[in-house]
Amino acid sequence: MKVHEFQAKMLFRDHGIPCPDGAVVEGEADLEGLAARLSGDVFVVKAQIHAGGRGKGKACRDGVEVGRGVHVVRSPEEAVRIARTLLGATLVTIQTGSRGRLVRKVLVENGVDIDKEFYLAAILDRETATVALMASAEGGTEIEEVARRTPERIHTVRVNPLLGYREFQGRVLALKLGLSGEAVGQFVRLAGNLVKLFMAKDCSLAEVNPLVLTRQGNLVAIDGKLNFDDNALFRQAAVAGLQDVGEEEPSEVEADRAKLTYIKLDGNIGCLVNGAGLAMATMDIIKECGGEPANFLDVGGTATAENVAKSFEIMLRDKVQGIFVNVFGGIVRCDVVAQGLVDALSKVKLDVPLVVRLEGNRKAEALAILAGSGLPLIAAADMKDGATKIVAACRRG
């Protein structure tokens, strides 16, 4: 799960990581009187979307470009004007894809006087089962380039979760960043706090880019990104409460409520499968046959007629050009899946080719249900046969 920058900063502040003061605006009502409440000489106005690269992104309204996703301005009136322009704009960044994201929230903050920009992040390192704490003196909007071209400029220490963060690890990084004097101690505390936040909230990523050294000599997080482990949300009620459903793919949210795993992809063939491994194999085989999967829909190990029906509804709404049902009945019963399929298609009209391959537990009963339904489906003998048939059917269609 992802959260907005302003929410990440709330958690940063709770964990002793300094951030600029700011306010979030969502609409005209929030903009009223905002200028009067702002004080200072420099303000930063930032579109809040679940994607990075906003500083270099393009915001558009009605097809007209209205500036970038992050603006540094010199007066409260200008801050309000920019915030109004960004609200309701579509922001396209390297991370959003060409369709971009609708800006529903804008953060207006006090600007800081930047001396240097650093990169700091805590990330789960599966290979060593540690929290990798990474830092670079080349922070800011070019960090992806740095990672690609000069990865040696990103320094890493690994925090063993059983031992926890030790201050010398922070000092190692601080010296590599070229920090000196009071900034070293500040960095050591800040990095430790970031690791504590990462562990306490079950993050999979906690990133500060940039972490800046101000001309006054203080370290401040002026951007923040937190990703959380979805499988830990059951014990992170406060974090789960931060979810902004408006930022999620609507069909993925609906699927999640029905306990389905649904990931929308770019192709045209819907894949209804059970189990993540079979989902991967199904996508691979579709690609091998020259097709492109439109999604990854896993009904899981407890497929019921209802969630199979729901899966069909979601897929058809997402405008797939064909559906491949590939189910291996182990715990899942093929007849339950077949019944769900028949139920779904009695409610929603199927106007695309449907290839079905059912194997395993109660296959014979399943085939009888399908045969008795009179549905115009194409039966497949095995996975390869199914993939070949759906790719061919979509080509014709």
Ligand code: GDP
């Ligand atoms: P991102 O592009 O989505 O990662 O957005 P950031 O929050 O990282 O902002 C992008 C860039 O805007 C930063 O790297 C800074 O160079 C600049 N910026 C952001 N906040 C401030 C600020 O308070 N003062 C100044 N001078 N620049 C800022």
Ligand code: MN
């Ligand atoms: Mn950033």
